[in-house]
Amino acid sequence: xxxxxxxxxxxxxxxxxxxxxxxxxxxxxxxxxxxxxxxxxxxxxxxxxxxxxxxxxxxxxxxxxxxxxxxxxxxxxxxxxxxxxxxxxxxxxxxxxxxxxxxxxxxxxxxxxxxxxxxxxxxxxxxxxxxxx
Amino acid sequence: xxxxxxxxxxxxxxxxxxxxxxxxxxxxxxxxxxxxxxxxxxxxxxxxxxxxxxxxxxxxxxxxxxxxxxxxxxxxxxxxxxxxxxxxxxxxxxxxxxxxxxxxxxxxxxxxxxxxxxxxxxxxxxxxxxxxxxxxxxxxxxxxxxxxxxxxxxxxxxxx
Numbered sequence: 001x002x003x004x005x006x007x008x009x010x011x012x013x014x015x016x017x018x019x020x021x022x023x024x025x026x027x028x029x030x031x032x033x034x035x036x037x038x039x040x041x042x043x044x045x046x047x048x049x050x051x052x053x054x055x056x057x058x059x060x061x062x063x064x065x066x067x068x069x070x071x072x073x074x075x076x077x078x079x080x081x082x083x084x085x086x087x088x089x090x091x092x093x094x095x096x097x098x099x100x101x102x103x104x105x106x107x108x109x110x111x112x113x114x115x116x117x118x119x120x121x122x123x124x125x126x127x128x129x130x131x132x133x
Numbered sequence: 134x135x136x137x138x139x140x141x142x143x144x145x146x147x148x149x150x151x152x153x154x155x156x157x158x159x160x161x162x163x164x165x166x167x168x169x170x171x172x173x174x175x176x177x178x179x180x181x182x183x184x185x186x187x188x189x190x191x192x193x194x195x196x197x198x199x200x201x202x203x204x205x206x207x208x209x210x211x212x213x214x215x216x217x218x219x220x221x222x223x224x225x226x227x228x229x230x231x232x233x234x235x236x237x238x239x240x241x242x243x244x245x246x247x248x249x250x251x252x253x254x255x256x257x258x259x260x261x262x263x264x265x266x267x268x269x270x271x272x273x274x275x276x277x278x279x280x281x282x283x284x285x286x287x288x289x290x291x292x293x
């Protein structure tokens with residue numbers, strides 16, 4: 001479910017006008033009229049964009065009478081940020097391991113491979129699952 | 134702006150492009166970073182998490198070459214494979230990346246190494262996939278690495 005939402009969020013933000021609207025809503029709530037003002041498009045077109053943003057859960061519209069200001073749902077961005085952050089951490093960990101390998105290369109000067117380390121996957125505590133190698 | 138001695142990995146995903154970009158700097162000259170990517174033994178030492186068995190079944194890191202390796206944890210095995218489109222020493226590696234579990238989702242990996250001087254290198258990795266959906270799935274795969282975060286702590290303990 002979270003994956004679907006992420007996809008909807010990304011595709012909603014694929015449009016530059018919608019990104020621009022989101023950027024403006026990040027500053028403050030706004031009505032459809034206010035949102036439409038800077039663009040050379042019809043109110044209907046702006047409403048259409050808003051529907052896409054609404055479907056992605058990025059914005060909500062309050063029911064209060066005529067003004068119905070559009071509100072940015074900031075927590076959806078948190079979700080995106082979380083996903084990307086996890087991916088980033090995974091990469092960062094990999095590169096920390098690379099840091100260690102590079103540091104070992106520097107110390108060794110020319111020839112690098114710490115001969116014994118190639119089988120480093122075999123730690124003392126990892127034998128519970130049986131050897132898959 | 135914020136300059137630490139070890140700037141961490143940055144990731145960017147442009148909403149409307151099926152690309153994920155990774156940037157990371159290393160305290161080593163491009164020659165070394167390059168070698169850690171093409172030397173089979175060195176590559177094996179860092180590519181996978183510590184608790185994972187890494188078996189390299191095919192390794193020819195030259196232009197036109199190919200690779201295949203299998204990660205194993207318990208009874209589960211995950212195979213990864215691809216071709217080396219271009220291996221340009223110390224500068225650039227272009228390769229495809231595929232996963233046995235999802236053979237339709239190939240990505241093109243473009244790695245460039247920039248010499249920052251003083252023995253430092255900036256690595257830029259671009260992963261280009263077929264569709265926005267595939268890109269999202271790739272980002273989502275980070276979910277599974279929640280487990281891996283535990284090892285980060287272990288690494289810190291061991292290093293400390």
